[in-house]
Amino acid sequence: MLLPSGDETDVVELLAALRAALPRPTVAPSPAASPAASAPPGNDGIDPSLLARYQAAIQQAVLSKWTRPETVPLGARCKLVIRQLPGGEVMSAEVSSPCDYDEQGRRSIEAAVLKAQPLPHAGFEPVFNRTLIFTFTAQDR
Secondary structure, three states, rough: OOOOOOHHHHHHHHHHHHHHHOOOOOOOOOHHHHHOOOOOOOOOOOOOHHHHHHHHHHHHHHHHHHOOOOOOOOOOEEEEEEEEEEOOEEEEEEEEEEOOOOOOHHHHHHHHHHHHOOOOOOOOOHOOOOOOEEEOOOOOO
8 A cells, every 4th residue: 555655654653553452472481591480489499399308318318328326316416517519529527516416426427428428419409509507317227
């Protein structure tokens, strides 16, 4: 359709009105585009159930390598600071406060962490942290 010259303003306004009337396609962000897409909102992108499974896997791995000394009562708790590399290789394991274990219990739990390496890591990458602050609870295997 040809418009007489001088009607360019009408054409621009007509095109603008047509564009405004047309539905705009919406693009939803893909799950891979957002690192926290699978984690519940409000948890800094961390899936609390995955974190709980990770903690349980570490507890089990260490427990399987630990022989509880007679001097450490069942249920006694000890805070550990574990430094690890990606892949679960343990760089250090140190007892921190509070720890209800005696010196023998402290040395034995540190040694058990080192023996348990590599710590669980496959499937836990979203919650992996190089420094873990972990409270170990004494129990028998």
